[in-house]
Amino acid sequence: MSALLEVAGLTKRFGGVTAVNDCSFSVEQGTITALIGPNGSGKTTAFNMITGYLKADSGGIRFDGHDVRKPDPARLYRAGLSRTFQQARIFPELSVRENLVVASGFGWADLFGRRVSGRDRASANETLDEFRLGALADLRAADLSYGQRKLLEFAAVLMSKPKLVLLDEPTAGVNPVMIDTMERHVRARHAEGVTFLIVEHDMQLVMRLCDPVIVLDRGAPIASGKPAEVQANPLVVDAYLGA
Amino acid sequence: MHSLIQALILGILTSGVYALMASGQTLIFGIMKVINLAQGAFVVLSAYLSYSLLTAWGIDPFLSILITTPVLFALGVGIQWALLRPLHKDDAAELSLLVTFAVALGLEGLLSATYSTTFRSIQPGYENFSWTVLGYQVNAVRLFAFVLSLLMLAALYLLLQRTKFGRAIRATVQNPMAAQLLGVNSRLVAALGFGLGAATAAAAGAVFGIITPFNSGSHYDLISRLLTIVVLGGLGSIGGSIIAALVMGVGTALVSALASPIWSDFTFFVVLLLVLLLRPQGLLGAKIRGAL
Amino acid sequence: MTRAGLIRAAVFFGLLLVMPFAIGPQWVMNLLIFTIMYAGLASSWNLVGGYAGYPSLGHAAFFGVGAYSVALIFRDSVGDGYAPFFVLPLIGIGAALLSVPIGWIAMRTRADVFAIVTITLLFVAQSLAYNLRDLTGGAQGMGVAVPPFPIETYTWPFYYAMLVLLAVAMGISFYFRRSKIGLSLSAVRADEDKAHGVGVHVGAVKVLAFAVSVGVVAMIGGVWAFYIGFIYPAFAVDPLITIGMVLMTFLGGRATLWGPVIGAFILVPAQQFFAYQFGASQFYLLAYAAIFLIIMLVLPRGILPTIAGRLSRWRLRRLGDVPIPDVATESDSEALAGQAADSEGKAR
Numbered sequence: 080m081s082a083l084l085e086v087a088g089l090t091k092r093f094g095g096v097t098a099v100n101d102c103s104f105s106v107e108q109g110t111i112t113a114l115i116g117p118n119g120s121g122k123t124t125a126f127n128m129i130t131g132y133l134k135a136d137s138g139g140i141r142f143d144g145h146d147v148r149k150p151d152p153a154r155l156y157r158a159g160l161s162r163t164f165q166q167a168r169i170f171p172e173l174s175v176r177e178n179l180v181v182a183s184g185f186g187w188a189d190l191f192g193r194r195v196s197g198r199d200r201a202s203a204n205e206t207l208d209e210f211r212l213g214a215l216a217d218l219r220a221a222d223l224s225y226g227q228r229k230l231l232e233f234a235a236v237l238m239s240k241p242k243l244v245l246l247d248e249p250t251a252g253v254n255p256v257m258i259d260t261m262e263r264h265v266r267a268r269h270a271e272g273v274t275f276l277i278v279e280h281d282m283q284l285v286m287r288l289c290d291p292v293i294v295l296d297r298g299a300p301i302a303s304g305k306p307a308e309v310q311a312n313p314l315v316v317d318a319y320l321g322a
Numbered sequence: 323m324h325s326l327i328q329a330l331i332l333g334i335l336t337s338g339v340y341a342l343m344a345s346g347q348t349l350i351f352g353i354m355k356v357i358n359l360a361q362g363a364f365v366v367l368s369a370y371l372s373y374s375l376l377t378a379w380g381i382d383p384f385l386s387i388l389i390t391t392p393v394l395f396a397l398g399v400g401i402q403w404a405l406l407r408p409l410h411k412d413d414a415a416e417l418s419l420l421v422t423f424a425v426a427l428g429l430e431g432l433l434s435a436t437y438s439t440t441f442r443s444i445q446p447g448y449e450n451f452s453w454t455v456l457g458y459q460v461n462a463v464r465l466f467a468f469v470l471s472l473l474m475l476a477a478l479y480l481l482l483q484r485t486k487f488g489r490a491i492r493a494t495v496q497n498p499m500a501a502q503l504l505g506v507n508s509r510l511v512a513a514l515g516f517g518l519g520a521a522t523a524a525a526a527g528a529v530f531g532i533i534t535p536f537n538s539g540s541h542y543d544l545i546s547r548l549l550t551i552v553v554l555g556g557l558g559s560i561g562g563s564i565i566a567a568l569v570m571g572v573g574t575a576l577v578s579a580l581a582s583p584i585w586s587d588f589t590f591f592v593v594l595l596l597v598l599l600l601r602p603q604g605l606l607g608a609k610i611r612g613a614l
Numbered sequence: 615m616t617r618a619g620l621i622r623a624a625v626f627f628g629l630l631l632v633m634p635f636a637i638g639p640q641w642v643m644n645l646l647i648f649t650i651m652y653a654g655l656a657s658s659w660n661l662v663g664g665y666a667g668y669p670s671l672g673h674a675a676f677f678g679v680g681a682y683s684v685a686l687i688f689r690d691s692v693g694d695g696y697a698p699f700f701v702l703p704l705i706g707i708g709a710a711l712l713s714v715p716i717g718w719i720a721m722r723t724r725a726d727v728f729a730i731v732t733i734t735l736l737f738v739a740q741s742l743a744y745n746l747r748d749l750t751g752g753a754q755g756m757g758v759a760v761p762p763f764p765i766e767t768y769t770w771p772f773y774y775a776m777l778v779l780l781a782v783a784m785g786i787s788f789y790f791r792r793s794k795i796g797l798s799l800s801a802v803r804a805d806e807d808k809a810h811g812v813g814v815h816v817g818a819v820k821v822l823a824f825a826v827s828v829g830v831v832a833m834i835g836g837v838w839a840f841y842i843g844f845i846y847p848a849f850a851v852d853p854l855i856t857i858g859m860v861l862m863t864f865l866g867g868r869a870t871l872w873g874p875v876i877g878a879f880i881l882v883p884a885q886q887f888f889a890y891q892f893g894a895s896q897f898y899l900l901a902y903a904a905i906f907l908i909i910m911l912v913l914p915r916g917i918l919p920t921i922a923g924r925l926s927r928w929r930l931r932r933l934g935d936v937p938i939p940d941v942a943t944e945s946d947s948e949a950l951a952g953q954a955a956d957s958e959g960k961a962r
Contacts, residue, residue: 122935152811161812168808170801180794181801182812190794190819238811357726359733408911416669417910419729420860423671424906427857431899542853546737549730557726584745591738592729595719 082141083108083243083274084129084160089138091124091298098124100298102138106243111265113285114305116295117319124163125295127167130162142233143242147188157184161236162245167228171221175212178220178231179203180212184239184250203238210234210264226253230260237268244268246277250284262288286310294318328458329579330572335464337571338471339529343544343549344563345475346522352495353515355415356406359422361548363429364520368394368470369536370433370528373444383444383528384466389522391510398520400426402513426541433538444531467529475564476524478518491515495558528531546587550594623784630777634770643769647841649882650776652858654834656785656866656874659859661827664868665790666820667803668725671856672732675739676709676828678851680835682743682750683708683795685758685845695761696841699775699895702833709832710825717824717867718817743847755846772841773802779837780875782906783830787871803869831859857887857906865909867916876917 082105089102099121106112114122127133129140131150140147142160169178180199185192195203209228215223223231229249236244242297246265250258262284265275279285285292286306293303296318302309309315343365350358371390375381381389405425409417443449451462482488493501494511502508522568530536551570555562570590577586628652637643655677663669682704692698720731743750750756762773776808790796798819801809810816839845859874862881867873888901913920 130811132807152807153813153815156811156813164808168805170804170808172804173797173800177797177800181797181809181814184813185794187815187818190798190815190822192794194792194797195793236812353727357730405907405911409914413914415726416667417914419669419726420864421907421910423857424903424910427899427906428903431903435897435900542737543741546734550734553727553730584741587738587741591734594734595716596841598719598723598727598731 081108082106083143084276085140086125086129087141088142089125089128091121091128091133092136098130099135102295102299104293104300104303105288106276107273107291109269109272109274109276111269111277111289113289113292114276114278115280115282115285115292116294120295120318121298122295123247123262124298126162126247126278130160131246137282156236156239156241159239160245161239161241161243163229163232163236163247163249165247165251166234167222167225169223169228169232171219173220174202174216175218175220175223175231176203176207176216179206179235179238182235184240188189206234206237209267210261216254226257230251230264233261233264237273241273243274243276246275246279248280250279250281255268258284324457325579328577331458331460332464332573333575334568335461335468335571336533336575337568338468339526339533340547340551340571341564341567342471342474342522343526343530343565344548344555345478345560346519346526347548347552348555348558348560348563349478349491349522350516350519351552352560353491354402354418354512356405356418356422356516357549358516358519359419359423359545360396360401360429360522360541361519362543362545363399363426364394364523365429365527365530366536366538366541367397367429367433368524369444369531370437370442371524372528372531373442376444376446383446383532384470387470387525387528390528391521394524395517395521397519399513401520402516406516407509407512426545430538430541437538439537439539441535441537442531443535444528446532449532458472461533463532465528467533470525470529474522478522478560481518487511488512543587547590550590553594554597626782626875627777634773636768640769643773643885645886647769647773647776648886649878650773650780651834651838652778652862652882653875653878654776654783655831655855655859657780657787658827658830658834658860660863660868660870660874661783661787661790662820662823663827664863664870664874665787665796665799665803665858666839667821667869668721668728668824669860670732670824670827671729671853671860672735672739673828673831673859674851674853674855675712675732675736676832677714677835677838677855678739678743678847679709680705680832681757681839681845681850683832684836685756686749688759688840689756690759691944692759692840695763695771698758698836699771701774705836705908706829706833710829713825713828714821717821721817721820721824731870736851736856736884740847740851743851750847753847755844757844758842760843761840769841772837775837776834779830779834782833784871784875786826786830790823791871793824800869801944850926854902857902858882861906861909864916865913867918867920870916870918873916 084106086105087103089099090097091099100120114125124133128135128138128322131152131154140150143158147155151202162193170181170263173181177195180195180203183199193199204213207216210233212227212231212234215227218274220228220231233246233249249261249265253261258281265277265288269275270271277285277289279289280308290306291304292309293300293302294309294312294315297322301314302312343361347358349363350356350361371393372383372386375386375389376383390526397564405421406418409421443525449463453460453462482492490501490506490511493504493506494508498508534540547570551563551566554569555566556565573589574586577589630679633646634643637646655673659670659673686699687701688698716731716735720728724810746752761771790799798809798814798816801814802816802820806816839850858881862877863874864877864879866875866877884905885902888898892898892901915923
């Protein structure tokens with residue numbers, strides 16, 4: 080196994096608060112890695128820096144064997160690094176299918192082509208069917224429920240055929256059926272060779288889905304390993320209980 | 323060399339007035355994220371008010387500020403309450419920009435209906451008085467205006483730093499949600515803040531009217547200068563806009579002295595583009611953003 | 615294009631094509647020329663202000679660039695009178711190229727900054743028009759040579775030129791909607807950061823929309839100068855022209871194909887009526903400001919989207935007992951609302 084993503088010494092300060100502090104970890108090819116930690120431990124901030132949404136104060140990122148000098152969300156996305164957001168950011172005025180097409184990573188020349196070409200339609204429908212969203216393809220995304228939006232965002236960022244997908248709390252605020260659905264889709268894509276890095280608060284889900292688990296506290300990893308090992312680690316218990 | 327230093331003096335003195343106008347603009351942007359395109363029209367309105375107070379009752383323009391400031395404050399609160407508050411939240415930013423543009427147009431129409439479009443200037447009798455210091459001309463009105471602007475800015479600073487209202491404003495600028503949770507009445511702060519921003523235009527207007535001939539259309543020129551200053555200073559930073567006003571005042575005077583006044587506006591547009599290119603956050607943006 | 619859409623466009627342009635043969639009075643012809651001109655301007659503004667959600671306040675600067683270009687080239691003679699129309703594409707391309715660096719810088723940050731830079735550009739352009747006297751004649755203005763068109767049909771070439779430019783603007787607008795340019799612009803308008811994050815070339819589409827938009831506006835400005843025959847800085851680079859485009863687009867409905875046109879066909883005649891009624895420009899300004907405020911406060915979404923919204927709600931009520939689509943995910947009644955809203959979206 081080799082590291083698909085390596086983060087070294089990542090640091091971010093907001094005013095006097097250090098959100099991410101000299102944070103280093105790596106995500107091995109072919110894993111479903113969990114990134115957990117108490118609220119405010121810097122998980123989302125780390126996500127934002129890895130995906131180029133936020134500029135790091137210091138530290139380096141290596142993705143797919145290349146150093147990422149100037150992390151740019153668009154370039155990273157095209158290079159195979161996708162992400163979703165905690166609050167499910169979709170394009171409400173576009174149809175469900177168009178939400179997938181717009182995220183397909185089309186090039187300059189395609190800009191002048193049809194809004195949804197035959198090929199776009201076919202590949203979007205394939206993914207929509209996989210996610211059982213086919214019946215909703217022509218609806219406005221604004222009219223989906225919250226859980227469906229999360230599913231849609233996940234489906235959309237798969238359109239670029241990513242190597243690594245970062246999911247930020249994929250099951251927060253959705254019903255139990257949707258949690259199972261989400262888990263099933265992660266497993267299915269994982270079986271096809273996609274690597275995942277997941278921030279998640281549902282510990283049951285983390286324990287049965289993820290390996291390894293990395294625990295962040297105050298902006299830096301304090302433990303990592305198999306779910307059971309991490310669960311037994313006294314440092315982790317302390318961090319969660321706020322000792 | 324002599325003319326350069328003379329231009330420098332003129333530029334510094336003039337920049338005080340612009341700093342005052344721009345600080346109101348910045349305040350409004352900071353609190354409500356609204357770009358007030360009517361700020362220039364507020365200044366011109368105040369200039370006309372001071373002009374009328376002088377010609378009708380002989381009230382000195384510097385004294386008339388005591389009357390015009392509350393008037394403009396009330397106008398600002400009224401506009402915020404009646405026109406900006408009801409806007410739909412989703413496109414509030416875009417719509418408020420256009421609403422303030424409409425207010426500017428309305429004021430322009432009102433003023434040209436009342437005063438016609440001939441250029442006026444406020445002439446209290448001492449407008450041309452100046453001292454000669456070391457061979458350089460220091461115009462009395464511009465010096466007064468500069469000092470007045472500094473005093474007003476200091477008052478604004480104290481208001482923001484030392485009063486409860488000021489704290490509410492600063493909290494709103496930094497984090498509107500948190501401020502609301504802490505019991506700040508954000509609607510009231512928005513209305514009063516807009517009023518305060520308009521009130522700074524009142525003080526600036528009297529001075530503007532003495533040093534520059536104006537008519538109802540002068541607000542266009544003013545607003546483009548003010549907006550340049552506000553962007554240069556980093557949207558939302560009063561300190562930044564004061565520095566930007568100084569840079570702009572001195573720069574305009576120098577370009578006018580060295581080349582010609584024709585190119586001073588153009589120069590500033592190019593400077594604006596360059597700053598946006600190199601420092602998109604403005605001269606003092608980001609770092610002290612929200613610090614006001 | 616749907617059949618209904620095709621028929622709508624055919625009827626609209628067909629009617630406008632035969633209009634000059636049907637109408638007698640010169641003032642009606644004049645009013646129509648200005649209405650079509652503003653419909654074209656608003657449709658162009660909509661490309662960037664509507665689809666991209668970047669409200670430009672500086673389009674009048676490019677209108678002025680087009681107007682002064684025609685005036686400068688054809689100050690002394692126009693030959694048979696048709697040459698200016700053939701030079702227009704070059705003027706459009708020139709203006710578009712000029713706008714690229716400005717757009718690229720001004721659109722890097724946010725819509726606020728873009729609005730500020732463009733409004734500043736407008737006043738810089740106006741001040742240059744006033745002050746570069748050797749080139750523009752300053753406040754005295756400058757004339758364009760009078761073409762030797764026959765007196766009975768003198769206005770016809772201008773009318774048809776404006777009509778062609780309206781068709782161009784609407785054609786581009788239609789093309790945007792049907793291509794990935796429009797798809798990308800919608801994404802930019804909704805959530806630019808997210809769009810960037812899923813690999814959309816946000817910078818390129820924004821600048822493209824801006825450049826195409828001001829290119830068409832400059833061409834319309836060129837026809838305007840030729841038609842008017844004498845231009846002044848106060849009218850060629852007029853904030854009211856910008857306001858007109860913005861207002862008409864807002865009234866009819868942003869980011870729609872027909873909205874800007876509907877806005878123009880309502881507002882331009884109304885505007886002429888006010889000008890005729892009140893004469894003096896100050897009341898005219900006041901009336902304009904009042905209409906402006908009323909639209910913003912009462913009809914912020916514009917006519918077409920408001921009607922579409924009503925329609926979809928009405929349809930939803932009729933659809934009341936249609937079964938919810940069978941999906942394995944959470945089923946919810948909102949899906950139904952979307953179905954109605956979507957069929958409305960296609961109708962647009």
